Amino acid sequence: MDQHFDDLLAANRTYAETFDLQGFDGIAKSGVMLVTCMDSRIEPLGMLGLQPGDAKILRNPGGRVDDRALVALVLGNNLLNVDRILIVEHTRCAVASNDEETILTRIGESAGQDAHWLPVDPIADQRRALAEDVHKVTSHPLIADSVHVGGFLYDVDSGLLERVA
Template identity: 60%
Template sequence: MADFDDLMEANRAFAANFDLGGFDGKAHAGVAIVTCMDSRIDPLAMLGLRHGDAKIFRNPGGRVTPQALEALVLGAHLLGVERVLVVPHTRCAMTMHSEAELREKIGAAAGVDASWQTFGVIDDQLTRLREDVQKVRSHPLIPASIKVGGFVYDVDSGLMTPVP
């Protein structure tokens, strides 16, 4: 496990001053965020939230996948979620390549055939965002009282733009 020594050392330092114990796991600000796994995104900080305020689901492209919907249903019924933000971002790698290009790149990097793998590329980010917002709004297990909004996060300015 030597490959993880730096991270384990950082974890021990984190645990030495750990003050988040006893947390109940609910979204205290009533917020859930579906966003991309991109490391340029700090979901809590970009909305002025803190640990414990929100449920966060991340995946490539910030798409509302079946797994994201599962998390949102649980959040809405068990974890205090009242508002959902779907937040893809500018300059996302999932918008810059076709499925064929990603299969080629990944296959070459892995040294194996990747023609069978799907990556969920996004051909039209704003259209897909609107579709994803509608998926949440129309899901039979997500109450109509849940507020759902779509936003694009700008990785260069830190600003979020609402998408009607």
């Protein structure tokens, strides 16, 4: 067996020594669900003053509300106590800073094969994309009208959120 994960497993054992979420029912205690980018500069719970168990978090390239994210949002609203949804994109995002050709060329060079078949869906205008994603959520027939939905831009250099939609 390879040892590429040994450091992470050791850290997990340390984490488990003080683990205190056993028996938790999985309901979002704060009623919050967050869709954000996979960028490692984003600390979803910390940036909102939340703790483990408070929120449901979805991460994908660019923090977009795609079809799978919509399914998760419906589940969150109807089964997991979610009544506030934040859609958070961020500054200096690779998906919003490059066009599709650039991204696919870089992937192809790294992978050593053509990647132009891969849908990467770059973001040309983050503010417009956030408005579109907020609309996708607020107009979905299985998400209650009482759910509060906001689109935000997170500044990776200051740590501040700006509401834009």
